Amino acid sequence: MTPKSAPNATQRPIALVTGASAGIGREFSLFLAEKGYDLVVVARREDRLVEIKKLVAERYGVRAMVIAEDLSHAAAPRRIADIVRASNLDIEVLINNAGYAVKGTFLENDWATHADFLQVMVGSWVHLTHLFVPSMMRKGRGRILNVSSLASLAPEPGGSLYAPVKSLMTSASRAMRLELLGTGVHCTALCPGFTYTEFHDVLGVRDDMKKLPKYMWQEARPVVEAGWRGVERNTPVVVPGAFNRTAAFFCKFLPYAATLRMMPKAIAERATGVAR
Numbered sequence: 629m630t631p632k633s634a635p636n637a638t639q640r641p642i643a644l645v646t647g648a649s650a651g652i653g654r655e656f657s658l659f660l661a662e663k664g665y666d667l668v669v670v671a672r673r674e675d676r677l678v679e680i681k682k683l684v685a686e687r688y689g690v691r692a693m694v695i696a697e698d699l700s701h702a703a704a705p706r707r708i709a710d711i712v713r714a715s716n717l718d719i720e721v722l723i724n725n726a727g728y729a730v731k732g733t734f735l736e737n738d739w740a741t742h743a744d745f746l747q748v749m750v751g752s753w754v755h756l757t758h759l760f761v762p763s764m765m766r767k768g769r770g771r772i773l774n775v776s777s778l779a780s781l782a783p784e785p786g787g788s789l790y791a792p793v794k795s796l797m798t799s800a801s802r803a804m805r806l807e808l809l810g811t812g813v814h815c816t817a818l819c820p821g822f823t824y825t826e827f828h829d830v831l832g833v834r835d836d837m838k839k840l841p842k843y844m845w846q847e848a849r850p851v852v853e854a855g856w857r858g859v860e861r862n863t864p865v866v867v868p869g870a871f872n873r874t875a876a877f878f879c880k881f882l883p884y885a886a887t888l889r890m891m892p893k894a895i896a897e898r899a900t901g902v903a904r
Contacts, residue, residue, distance in 0.1 A: 641664070641665050642717050642721070644668040649669075649677055650676065668693045672698050695708055749790075750793055774815070782875065814860070818858065818868070
């Protein structure tokens with residue numbers, strides 16, 4: 629894909645954000661622009677990325693490169709890296725945020741659906757990290773923030789691959805952080821719970837989610853701020869919000885069978901299609 633308006637030579641640090649067109653990714657883009665970062669914003673919806681580019685230029689005076697790319701394609705991370713390097717940009721911050729959930733259960737969907745999902749949720753972010761971390765290490769500074777989920781620390785709803793792939797992200801982030809200790813490059817897994825974004829609208833389960841109490845929900849901005857504080861401190865895993873931290877604590881120390889019974893009814897029924 630052809631990039632739109634690369635930052636070019638600049639003294640400002642540069643952050644690359646995937647899944648930047650909406651939700652937590654969009655909020656990260658605005659947050660980093662406010663902090664003085666130029667941006668490389670990546671998502672499928674180019675029109676939304678162009679809107680972000682205009683917004684950060686007008687509001688914060690920073691520049692952005694727009695890369696409209698589908699991360700379900702195995703070659704997408706390499707194409708992104710090639711565009712960035714051809715523009716002589718050094719990425720200092722990598723926000724691996726792109727992701728989604730598949731509606732229906734494992735056996736209800738065909739393999740092509742799962743293959744695309746696994747490429748986005750596993751292959752793309754691991755590949756991007758592998759491509760950009762070496763230059764961060766050479767400079768002695770970098771930040772990698774992987775937007776995982778509270779689901780990675782909780783029981784798996786029946787028939788869903790979402791919690792398993794997020795568990796991999798959280799675990800891999802811990803392992804990467806250990807490998808990078810002493811290099812100046814930090815790596816953190818951000819594990820938000822229910823967050824007000826388009827995520828559940830795209831999945832078509834907004835009505836189900838409305839059944840959950842409001843104390844279980846957070847706005848995107850506090851989630852982003854908590855994640856940034858965590859990666860600056862090189863915290864392995866960040867769980868934002870008092871309710872989410874309490875849930876993570878119980879999931880860690882209570883037996884699996886007990887935490888499985890604590891799963892919200894709306895989540896269990898959506899995943900299995902069986903009322904309880």
